[in-house]
Amino acid sequence: MAVLNEEQSMIRDGAKSWVQERSPVTAFRKLRDGGSNEGFDRKVWAEMAEMGWSGILIPEEFGGTGLGYLTLGLVLEETGRTLTASPLISTALTATTALLLGGTAEQKKTWLPKIAEGKAIGTLAVDEGVHHAPEKIALKAEKRGAGYVLNGKKSFVLDGGAADFFIVAARTSGTPGDKDGITLFLVDTKANGLSRQTVKSIDNRGVANLTFANVEVGGDAVLGPVGGGFAILEATLDRARAGLAAEMLGQAVQSFETTLDYLKTRVQFGQPIGTFQALQHRAARMFTDLELARSCVEAALQAIDRGADDVAQLASLAKAKAGDAVHLMSNEMVQMHGGIGMTDAHDAGLYLKRARVQEATFGNQSYHRDRYATLLGY
Amino acid sequence: MSAAAAMSDDLDVFRAEVRDWLQKTFPPSLKGRASMMLPDAGRPTDPDFLRWKKAMGEKGWGTPTWPKQYGGGGLSREQARVLAQEMNKIGAWSPIGGMGVMMFGPTLLEYGNEEQKSRHVPGIVTGEVWWCQGYSEPGAGSDLASLRTQCVDKGDHYLVNGQKIWTSGAQYADWCFCLVRTDNTKKHEGISFLLIDMKSPGIEVRPIKLISGNSPFCETFFTDVKVPKENLMGPLNGGWTIGKRLLQFERQGLGSGTGGPMRGGESRSLDQVAKEYVGTDDKGRIADTDLRARVASHMMDMRAFMLTIQRAMGEAKGNQGPSATTSIMKNAGSRIGQERSELLVEIMGHQGLGWEGEGFTKDEINTVRAWLGGKATTIYGGSAEIQNNIIAKRILGLLDHQ
Ligand SMILES: Cc1cc2nc3c(=O)[nH]c(=O)nc-3n(C[C@H](O)[C@H](O)[C@H](O)COP(=O)(O)OP(=O)(O)OC[C@H]3O[C@@H](n4cnc5c(N)ncnc54)[C@H](O)[C@@H]3O)c2cc1C
Numbered sequence: 130m131a132v133l134n135e136e137q138s139m140i141r142d143g144a145k146s147w148v149q150e151r152s153p154v155t156a157f158r159k160l161r162d163g164g165s166n167e168g169f170d171r172k173v174w175a176e177m178a179e180m181g182w183s184g185i186l187i188p189e190e191f192g193g194t195g196l197g198y199l200t201l202g203l204v205l206e207e208t209g210r211t212l213t214a215s216p217l218i219s220t221a222l223t224a225t226t227a228l229l230l231g232g233t234a235e236q237k238k239t240w241l242p243k244i245a246e247g248k249a250i251g252t253l254a255v256d257e258g259v260h261h262a263p264e265k266i267a268l269k270a271e272k273r274g275a276g277y278v279l280n281g282k283k284s285f286v287l288d289g290g291a292a293d294f295f296i297v298a299a300r301t302s303g304t305p306g307d308k309d310g311i312t313l314f315l316v317d318t319k320a321n322g323l324s325r326q327t328v329k330s331i332d333n334r335g336v337a338n339l340t341f342a343n344v345e346v347g348g349d350a351v352l353g354p355v356g357g358g359f360a361i362l363e364a365t366l367d368r369a370r371a372g373l374a375a376e377m378l379g380q381a382v383q384s385f386e387t388t389l390d391y392l393k394t395r396v397q398f399g400q401p402i403g404t405f406q407a408l409q410h411r412a413a414r415m416f417t418d419l420e421l422a423r424s425c426v427e428a429a430l431q432a433i434d435r436g437a438d439d440v441a442q443l444a445s446l447a448k449a450k451a452g453d454a455v456h457l458m459s460n461e462m463v464q465m466h467g468g469i470g471m472t473d474a475h476d477a478g479l480y481l482k483r484a485r486v487q488e489a490t491f492g493n494q495s496y497h498r499d500r501y502a503t504l505l506g507y
Numbered sequence: 508m509s510a511a512a513a514m515s516d517d518l519d520v521f522r523a524e525v526r527d528w529l530q531k532t533f534p535p536s537l538k539g540r541a542s543m544m545l546p547d548a549g550r551p552t553d554p555d556f557l558r559w560k561k562a563m564g565e566k567g568w569g570t571p572t573w574p575k576q577y578g579g580g581g582l583s584r585e586q587a588r589v590l591a592q593e594m595n596k597i598g599a600w601s602p603i604g605g606m607g608v609m610m611f612g613p614t615l616l617e618y619g620n621e622e623q624k625s626r627h628v629p630g631i632v633t634g635e636v637w638w639c640q641g642y643s644e645p646g647a648g649s650d651l652a653s654l655r656t657q658c659v660d661k662g663d664h665y666l667v668n669g670q671k672i673w674t675s676g677a678q679y680a681d682w683c684f685c686l687v688r689t690d691n692t693k694k695h696e697g698i699s700f701l702l703i704d705m706k707s708p709g710i711e712v713r714p715i716k717l718i719s720g721n722s723p724f725c726e727t728f729f730t731d732v733k734v735p736k737e738n739l740m741g742p743l744n745g746g747w748t749i750g751k752r753l754l755q756f757e758r759q760g761l762g763s764g765t766g767g768p769m770r771g772g773e774s775r776s777l778d779q780v781a782k783e784y785v786g787t788d789d790k791g792r793i794a795d796t797d798l799r800a801r802v803a804s805h806m807m808d809m810r811a812f813m814l815t816i817q818r819a820m821g822e823a824k825g826n827q828g829p830s831a832t833t834s835i836m837k838n839a840g841s842r843i844g845q846e847r848s849e850l851l852v853e854i855m856g857h858q859g860l861g862w863e864g865e866g867f868t869k870d871e872i873n874t875v876r877a878w879l880g881g882k883a884t885t886i887y888g889g890s891a892e893i894q895n896n897i898i899a900k901r902i903l904g905l906l907d908h909q
Contacts, residue, residue, distance in 0.1 A: 256857070258856070259784055259855060259856030259857050259858045259859075260784075260785065260795075260856040260857075261856075284857055285857035285860075326865060326866060328861060328864065328865065328866035328867065329861065329862045329863050329864040329866075330860045330861060330862060331860050331861065331862045331875060332860070333862070336857075338866055396646075397648060397649045397650040397653075398649070398650045398653075399650075399653075402649075405892070407892050407895065407896070408892070460882075463718075463882050463886075464882070464885060464886065464890075464891070467648050467649070467886050467890060468643065468648060468672070468673045468883075468886060468887070470882075470886070471717055471718055471882060471883050471886060472715055472716065472717060472718065473716040473717060473718055473720070474715070474716070477718070478718030478879065481718065481879070481882075482718075482879075485852055485859075485860060486860050488853075489853075489856055489857060489859075489860060493853060495795055495797040495798050495801075495853075496795075498797055499795070499796070499797055
């Protein structure tokens, strides 16, 4: 565990007890079984905002606390433990980051205070195909008068159904695959010609596919430089990846701890199954992998807060290692629970399903291994 | 003409007959729909299916090597292989399956008395009678022999009390083959093998929902269930040997059949699916090199598995019943199957994360559900860990540390 200052410890401890009391896994289960369309509970989100979590990245001048990425990561780790569904990732982490890195003074002034208050939900609309590929943007933005006209599609947008605004990566020049020619736009979700289809994913979160049919936006919708949006997009994604990795870490740790408990209590052949070396060694390996993953996640978050120049490689490292960890823990959680782990009434399946969505979001392990090698020049 | 040549001539004649019959009988509408036979599917009612089932049942070809006197196909191993090959060629599959065919029938043929065989085999052969397996209990999973469901001799009948769990298909089954405790003073030697009519008063079945959303299995409660004495199979307190024999058949079946590597959802080979969802480079290779290497590794495992099945079949010629290879087949098959599912979900990206509804194709949803359901293949029929223990101890001769 990273060395925390007093404020960070307080927030972490607060988050720990809040999720246990207010957002245990049973709350997520209730949300799922209640057939909620948005994938999260607005009342719970309001509570989270009340505690300041929606504004952890937002500077004080816009109504936040500006405590930074490690602090937000600590909260995400705790909410990950209990599968808490909320717009923390989409809004407090990703959209907020994009605004901070590329937003105009006007955009920041309009949206950041609302986010901090928990009154606005924003999200990044980047991918168009089935896999994460930020440079392959094809959604077209054509200049018309002072503004632009957007045409194209976006897929698997987090909290896309609930969002009030999208930060849309569009192409103003070049062809899909070029890093140049990408421009970010801040688009109100009520814009004419914009339609969203929420889809039912295995983790029951509120993802949506978007269609842009002649969506007109003003010149003031541009976020960052025209044609040069990729740098902001990448930096935003790296921060999103590191934060998501923190959530994955928390979830992996919880999968592990629940499983460890079971190894100590389930008796077969007259002894706890945890006395069998075949399981002991796997548990030891899981613990080892979790520790390794934690180091990567914390290093990435701290590098962002420090403004270090190796954020990109650390973010890829964190996302890949957290991905491997959550993959392993979620599979072992089912396997080591035996039959009970296969039942819907047990939590193992919920962790397993959420894990695959996290893995695929903002680049899976394969994507980040490749990116890591590329960044390091091999 | 040599004897071997005469035999191969006979086989050619048989092949022609089979081909002709299949051509006339197998409804093309059923092609590629073998998943109807998965335990979660319940009892199919499709009229084409029912016609096909009746025809195959009359021939006994769903159980091709079982003796003719009980309605089985009475075929030699070679003929059965020809039948399988010809069915494969046209995408036909056996409509007669389930636990009766895979595990109970073969055990019954070995251990049942004449009366039990004539009574119970024909229903399995025609697919009319469904069996479920009452082995596991809440406290007795891997340690099956610790089971506690009580069976007491009441003179003219047995009285059964207790609870089974994870009973697959209990909600559809007509009969249950059950391991029960008939002696509380001994562990393995206090277990008997009992056949229980699921319509008996005192049986309650509660379906359990799986992480895949289906409810293929149940909790099964027995309260003062009367069982006729003729339903004891094998000797009193001699059920463990029979029960274990049945598990060998189960593991053999799970390694190769529907529990094996191909299990619902996307039926194309992995490389094809990867090319579609991930794309290719200018040389036609899967665009993601990391994924490509893992797909190749999986395809090699799959090939090795298929070659091992073939080799084992060759070696089993003349030799009866499952051999030591069974234990590696179950673990190899389930592991490779799970890897395939994990890879499919990864390859499909966002489209491999759908639960239901719009935005996903049927194949995509089925692939996700099969991925989740397939997690059970390393748990049921003896978990992967238990299989490894068996391999280490029985086959490799490694002993527990003291
Ligand atoms: C989908 C499904 C269908 C099933 N259908 C049936 C059915 O029709 N009839 C029936 O009777 N049962 C059925 N089962 C039950 C199945 O046989 C049991 O789940 C299985 O035997 C494991 O028992 P358990 O669930 O109690 O797990 P446990 O035995 O409690 O095992 C928990 C974990 O500990 C491990 N473990 C246990 N002992 C050891 C050891 N000595 N060394 C190392 N590791 C060990 C296990 O491998 C597992 O990972 C089904 C199960 C599933 C999931």
